Structures are given as C-alpha cells and as structure tokens.
Amino acid sequence: xxxxxxxxxxxxxxxxxxFYRIFFFGKNLTNLYFIDCDGGFAHxxxxxxxxILMCDDHERLKxxxxxxxxxxxxxxxxxxxxxxxxxxxxxPRVLIWVVHPYEASIRYFKNARKITTTLGCxxxxxxxxxxxxxxxxxxxxxxxxxxxxxxxxxxxxxxxxNYFLDLNINEERSLLPIPxxxxxxxxxxxxxxxxxxxxxxxxxxxxxxxxxxxxPVAALLTSIANSEICxxxxxxxxxxxxxxxxxxxxxxxxxxxxxxxxxxNENAKxxxxxxxxxxxxxxTAALDSSTLGIPTILLNPSNKESKQKFKWLYTTHGxxxxxxxxxxxxxxxxxxxxxxxSDCIEKYDFHAEKSREYVENNHGMNVVxxxxxxxxxxxxxxxxxxxxx
Numbered sequence: 001x002x003x004x005x006x007x008x009x010x011x012x013x014x015x016x017x018x019f020y021r022i023f024f025f026g027k028n029l030t031n032l033y034f035i036d037c038d039g040g041f042a043h044x045x046x047x048x049x050x051x052i053l054m055c056d057d058h059e060r061l062k063x064x065x066x067x068x069x070x071x072x073x074x075x076x077x078x079x080x081x082x083x084x085x086x087x088x089x090x091x092p093r094v095l096i097w098v099v100h101p102y103e104a105s106i107r108y109f110k111n112a113r114k115i116t117t118t119l120g121c122x123x124x125x126x127x128x129x130x131x132x133x134x135x136x137x138x139x140x141x142x143x144x145x146x147x148x149x150x151x152x153x154x155x156x157x158x159x160x161x162n163y164f165l166d167l168n169i170n171e172e173r174s175l176l177p178i179p180x181x182x183x184x185x186x187x188x189x190x191x192x193x194x195x196x197x198x199x200x201x202x203x204x205x206x207x208x209x210x211x212x213x214x215x216p217v218a219a220l221l222t223s224i225a226n227s228e229i230c231x232x233x234x235x236x237x238x239x240x241x242x243x244x245x246x247x248x249x250x251x252x253x254x255x256x257x258x259x260x261x262x263x264x265n266e267n268a269k270x271x272x273x274x275x276x277x278x279x280x281x282x283x284t285a286a287l288d289s290s291t292l293g294i295p296t297i298l299l300n301p302s303n304k305e306s307k308q309k310f311k312w313l314y315t316t317h318g319x320x321x322x323x324x325x326x327x328x329x330x331x332x333x334x335x336x337x338x339x340x341x342s343d344c345i346e347k348y349d350f351h352a353e354k355s356r357e358y359v360e361n362n363h364g365m366n367v368v369x370x371x372x373x374x375x376x377x378x379x380x381x382x383x384x385x386x387x388x389x
Contacts, residue, residue: 086384094381212324
C-alpha cells in the first residue's frame with residue numbers, strides 16, 4: 001500500500017504547512033508520496049523530489065497509484081481530487097481531513113457561507129435544510145464515513161458539523177489533531193526563564209491577515225489602542241494577507257507597531273524566540289509559538305469585528321485551535337486583555353512552560369502520525385464513493 005498526500009497548492013497557509021511537516025516527518029517511509037503542483041509549497045521546499053508527483057503528470061499518476069493505495073486530502077480538495085482521478089480512471093481509497101470548522105457542512109451551500117452573527121448561524125442551518133436532497137446526501141455521507149475515512153482537526157470542527165447537519169459525530173473516534181513536528185523547535189527553543197520588561201512587553205500576532213482571521217486581529221489591536229497598557233507594549237504583525245494594508249492604515253501612528261509581512265516559518269520562529277514575549281495566534285501558528293516556549297493566547301476566528309476575551313492555548317479542550325465567536329455554541333468565558341497582560345508578567349515562566357507542554361502532550365507528531373498511518377490502513381471510502389455536492 002502506498003500513501004499519497006494530495007495538496008497541490010502554491011498557497012502558504014496552515015494546510016500546506018501541515019502536510020509538508022507530515023511528509024517530511026515520514027521521509028524514511030518509502031511508500032509515502034506527495035502530489036503537488038509545479039512550484040507548490042512542498043515541491044519548492046522538499047529534498048525528496050523523487051517522491052513528489054505533479055498533479056498534471058497523468059502518466060506517472062496512473063503508473064504509481066493503484067486501487068489499494070490511499071490518498072490523504074483536506075475536505076476543501078475533494079471535488080478537485082474526484083474530478084482529476086475519475087478522468088484518469090483511478091479509484092484508490094481516500095482519507096479526508098477536515099481542517100476548518102465549516103468545511104464539512106455549510107461550505108457546500110454557497111449562500112449560507114457568509115455567517116456573521118449567531119442569528120446568521122440559525123438562519124444558515126434553516127437555509128441548508130431547504131435543500132433537503134443535498135443536505136441529506138451530505139449528512140449520510142459524513143455519518144457513514146466519520147471515524148473511518150473522515151476525520152476532524154478539533155472539537156470546534158466536530159461541533160460545527162454536528163450543529164449544521166444535525167449529526168452526533170463520535171468525537172473520540174473522529175478527532176485527528178493538527179500535529180507539530182517537535183524536532184523543528186529544538187534549534188530555536190530556549191528555556192524562557194526570564195523577567196519580562198513590564199514597561200515594554202513585546203507582543204506579536206502570528207498568522208495570515210485576511211478572511212476570518214482579520215476581524216479578531218483588528219479587534220485585538222483596537223483593544224490595545226483603547227487600553228491603559230497601550231504605552232507599555234510594542235506589537236509585531238508576522239504574516240501577510242489581503243487585510244494587511246487595512247491594518248496599517250488603521251493602526252500605524254496609533255500603536256507602537258511594526259509589520260513584517262510574510263516570513264518563512266523557520267525565520268519567524270527564530271525572530272519570535274529572540275524578540276517576542278507573548279503571542280496571539282490561531283491554528284497551526286499557535287502551535288508554532290507555544291512549542292518555542294512562548295506564552296500563547298489562542299485567538300478565535302470571526303466574520304465580524306467584536307471585542308473578545310482571551311484564553312491561554314493550554315487551557316483549551318478538544319485539541320481546539322480556534323472556535324468561531326459567531327456561533328451559537330461559543331462560550332466567551334476568557335480573560336480580559338488587561339488580565340492577560342498582568343498574568344503574563346506575574347507568571348511568565350509558568351505560562352511559557354505550560355504552553356510548550358500542552359503542544360507536546362496533545363499535538364506531538366509521533367502520536368498523530370501513527371494515528372494517521374493506522375487510519376489509512378482501515379479507510380474504506382473510495383474516489384467513486386465521494387458524493388458530488
């Protein structure tokens with residue numbers, strides 16, 4: 001059995017980083033391959049060129065892939081995967097990884113995607129029920145394959161799918177958390193035993209600045225600008241995106257802030273280790289900073305800008321890497337910004353160590369990789385069984 005990671009993408013985002021790390025970690029497995037595009041994220045970085053297939057190299061794909069093999073892909077790629085492989089008359093098994101809360105439900109109902117309020121979620125649920133045939137096909141498909149060929153990155157993705165499709169997904173069986181490759185951090189990690197400068201706390205936001213990540217970042221900066229701590233912190237935005245210019249226009253001159261734009265992961269980690277005291281992030285980026293021993297607050301995604309409370313990443317449950325604040329099930333029971341800053345200064349070493357331990361215990365690559373490989377062996381879903389919705 002061969003295993004193929006299918007992620008042909010030029011995009012520098014969480015899913016690209018996720019699959020590249022898995023591929024690199026499994027570099028000694030001769031049956032592990034990557035399907036990318038020319039100049040794609042993995043193709044342009046990996047030294048394992050002989051095990052990277054181009055998605056448009058149809059002859060090699062047909063020669064390499066058999067019906068006994070398994071394709072791993074994120075849920076947003078299954079339409080493209082099904083279309084390409086049916087043309088090639090290939091019918092391998094498939095393992096689908098849901099790495100966004102809405103990607104197994106309302107993503108397939110175009111006019112229900114832009115949810116901005118709790119009422120919007122209720123209306124969105126009502127809306128997709130109007131398309132009963134499509135709703136039932138999607139629901140039955142996930143119900144049949146969850147925990148077997150369909151897995152969810154965290155409890156937030158499970159809760160969202162359960163809500164919109166009236167499902168009862170078995171979270172214990174269906175969770176496949178986002179892994180972190182521990183050895184990546186060793187070159188950068190330094191014990192965070194230090195006393196922070198209370199008159200100049202160095203804060204960073206790490207991640208993309210667009211779509212559902214823009215409103216929480218803007219809300220965070222607004223909270224800092226309106227707080228008495230404003231004169232005692234400096235801020236660095238590490239990441240790019242369509243919303244970066246808007247942030248610059250709003251906050252340059254109002255805050256002690258710098259924008260680094262897009263920075264390769266290793267350079268970003270080195271910069272944070274040497275220069276940053278506290279990180280706000282979501283998704284894979286939150287794992288990156290935590291593993292470096294930097295106290296990390298998990299920001300929650302949102303489609304609208306509103307004041308948030310905050311939680312340390314290590315206090316979350318269900319391997320959660322961000323829960324939509326717009327959702328009816330969201331509980332805003334975190335700390336105020338002032339409480340976070342005070343707590344960070346008073347118990348810095350405690351939060352630093354707790355952040356690092358949390359990632360090691362809940363997102364360690366060894367455990368997740370073994371779970372992924374075992375799940376591939378038992379996957380039953382095939383290309384021909386993927387529904388068209």
